[in-house]
């Protein structure tokens with residue numbers, strides 16, 4: 001039976017796509033972004049067991065050399081995450097599609113759909129396909145929040161059951177993207193155009209940082225690259241001001257752009273045909 005490692009489920013979210021949605025955050029990511037706000041979602045636990053005796057409420061035990069999390073005992077103090085040096089978390093549920101589905105079903109009267117996020121949810125794409133088939137039968141829409149690192153056009157079944165994608169474009173410049181995330185952006189940009197061409201690019205997002213990224217070039221070139229697709233389906237651009245909350249200590253010195261600069265970036269996007277720009 002197919003299972004996926006789930007870091008967190010938010011039963012009702014209004015910031016993870018249109019309407020009220022259940023957001024599911026999968027564990028594991030293939031990028032290592034310097035401004036990552038949830039670095040504990042990047043890697044899978046290697047069972048070093050260092051966190052076990054740091055838990056004040058006996059929510060962590062060791063079974064056959066592996067750390068086991070007891071959700072009911074956990075008080076969410078995050079001591080375990082603070083001591084983990086592997087960018088991992090012991091607070092993971094290894095769920096089957098049926099188990100996750102029965103959780104989602106409890107929210108059905110209140111939600112329009114689900115959004116899978118992460119980490120990078122598409123790294124567990126076979127699970128997503130099975131999950132999306134079932135949620136669609138329930139009349140829910142399937143949104144996917146992704147770093148764009150897998151080539152979506154290679155997975156037609158995933159695309160068939162995905163209603164729309166929210167895609168991070170962290171930088172338009174390849175070298176800047178590698179410096180920021182540790183990976184190239186070639187597939188990301190290819191995905192942006194592919195998704196826009198089939199009307200499934202709901203939103204693109206860029207985190208902007210002062211004195212580190214070329215924000216104006218990024219916003220100009222991304223919107224210029226995608227402007228021709230706006231006539232297929234309107235794409236929203238969410239420009240996110242860097243925040244140091246939750247970021248690893250070594251990257252917490254980065255600076256947020258001023259209010260004025262955020263508005264300059266919005267103007268650039270507007271002029272390139274993006275009417276729906278959200279500054280957050």
Ligand code: SF4
Pocket residue numbers: 054055056057058059060069073074075076077078079080081091
């Ligand atoms: S977050 Fe939960 S599992 Fe982690 S240390 Fe605190 S109580 Fe224990």
Ligand code: SF4
Pocket residue numbers: 044045046047048049050051052067080083084085086088089090
């Ligand atoms: S979560 Fe981190 S500290 Fe805890 S056992 Fe796993 S790798 Fe070790």
